[in-house]
Amino acid sequence: MKAVGYLQSLPIDHPESLIDLELPAPAPGPLDLLVRVAAVSVNPVDTKVRRNRAPTAFQPEVLGWDAVGTVEALGKDVVGFAIGDRVYYAGAINRPGSNAELQVVDHRIAALAPKSLTDAEAAALPLTAITAWELLFDRLGVPEGGGAGQSLLVTGAAGGVGSILVQLARELTQLRVIGTASRPETQDWVKQLGAHIVIDHSQPLRPQLVAAGVAEVEFIASLTHTEQHWDALIDAAAPQGRLGLIDDLSGPIDVMTLKRKALSLHWEMMFTRPMFGTADVAEQGRLLVRIAALVDAGRVRTTVSEQLRPINAANLRRAHELVESGRMRGKIVLSGF
Numbered sequence: 001m002k003a004v005g006y007l008q009s010l011p012i013d014h015p016e017s018l019i020d021l022e023l024p025a026p027a028p029g030p031l032d033l034l035v036r037v038a039a040v041s042v043n044p045v046d047t048k049v050r051r052n053r054a055p056t057a058f059q060p061e062v063l064g065w066d067a068v069g070t071v072e073a074l075g076k077d078v079v080g081f082a083i084g085d086r087v088y089y090a091g092a093i094n095r096p097g098s099n100a101e102l103q104v105v106d107h108r109i110a111a112l113a114p115k116s117l118t119d120a121e122a123a124a125l126p127l128t129a130i131t132a133w134e135l136l137f138d139r140l141g142v143p144e145g146g147g148a149g150q151s152l153l154v155t156g157a158a159g160g161v162g163s164i165l166v167q168l169a170r171e172l173t174q175l176r177v178i179g180t181a182s183r184p185e186t187q188d189w190v191k192q193l194g195a196h197i198v199i200d201h202s203q204p205l206r207p208q209l210v211a212a213g214v215a216e217v218e219f220i221a222s223l224t225h226t227e228q229h230w231d232a233l234i235d236a237a238a239p240q241g242r243l244g245l246i247d248d249l250s251g252p253i254d255v256m257t258l259k260r261k262a263l264s265l266h267w268e269m270m271f272t273r274p275m276f277g278t279a280d281v282a283e284q285g286r287l288l289v290r291i292a293a294l295v296d297a298g299r300v301r302t303t304v305s306e307q308l309r310p311i312n313a314a315n316l317r318r319a320h321e322l323v324e325s326g327r328m329r330g331k332i333v334l335s336g337f
């Protein structure tokens with residue numbers, strides 16, 4: 001099968017940072033779907049793994065943790081799927097990724113793809129939707145339908161995770177949603193996705209919140225550059241507020257700064273459930289079912305902003321470059337081999 005991967009960790013401007021490969025097709029384990037991949041998206045995790053996880057003994061690494069495709073074969077213990085189903089999923093960080101014509105994925109973390117979206121439109125969603133959903137409901141503990149009279153501040157709201165988190169918070173809670181974006185095009189994007197208020201993360205946050213009539217925020221989703229905004233986030237937080245993190249911090253943070261307001265800190269890591277095989281791993285499949293229903297009901301839209309074709313090394317290098325720029329608006333997707 002065709003695949004794209006790498007044999008050495010190299011900067012993305014190196015022609016061999018991602019290369020076209022011919023690899024043997026994988027065989028599904030008892031709980032797996034074997035999927036013929038039609039479209040994939042690229043997330044910051046792809047670029048981080050490429051830079052930091054050197055392949056061993058000339059075994060190429062295949063990246064990609066967002067896919068849409070058709071089920072070609074089923075493991076013996078799979079329930080709820082049939083050959084020919086069109087599925088979408090993020091997969092697991094400790095298994096080969098989706099930048100390959102064929103991929104195996106545990107059926108419990110996959111779901112039928114939204115019917116109303118093209119393959120490319122649907123491929124934008126799984127990883128970021130899982131992250132946003134788990135962060136909002138499982139980690140920050142916002143009750144579905146709840147949050148009346150309270151606010152959620154989302155930093156980096158125009159990025160992949162922010163673009164779906166803003167929509168989920170608007171559709172499924174009563175929170176007042178404040179997103180940050182620093183450029184006219186990303187600010188417009190966050191407004192279009194439904195944020196009540198958009199402020200600029202390149203300027204001090206508190207004065208902008210106060211000017212918008214927000215004295216303090218009960219929930220914070222710090223999606224990127226957390227260390228840069230740390231003091232401002234604590235300043236903006238309401239006493240007993242909840243702070244959620246997903247990004248890789250460049251150094252230690254001082255948890256003592258949370259004490260005065262009795263703030264709580266919550267980590268989201270969307271690979272935790274599949275990586276550790278937690279008892280509730282099937283929650284990811286279930287939430288992807290909910291996301292597909294929201295999309296097909298017209299309540300949530302795809303976050304794709306750029307599309308490339310086909311899925312090959314040259315296009316994946318372009319996509320990695322864009323993601324590494326830190327200026328993504330929504331998601332970039334690739335389709336067809």
Ligand SMILES: NC(=O)c1ccc[n+]([C@@H]2O[C@H](COP(=O)([O-])OP(=O)(O)OC[C@H]3O[C@@H](n4cnc5c(N)ncnc54)[C@H](OP(=O)(O)O)[C@@H]3O)[C@@H](O)[C@H]2O)c1
Binds near residue numbers: 225247
């Ligand atoms: N733990 C998990 O499970 C998990 C899951 C997904 C992602 N992540 C991590 O979370 C982070 C965000 O992911 P993503 O996919 O949303 O990234 P992304 O799409 O690359 O984010 C791009 C956005 O970041 C904004 N940004 C750039 N500099 C900023 C700054 N100094 N302050 C605030 N925002 C800034 C940009 O807004 P402007 O252009 O308007 O400045 C842009 O829209 C990454 O580090 C990723 O690896 C973790």
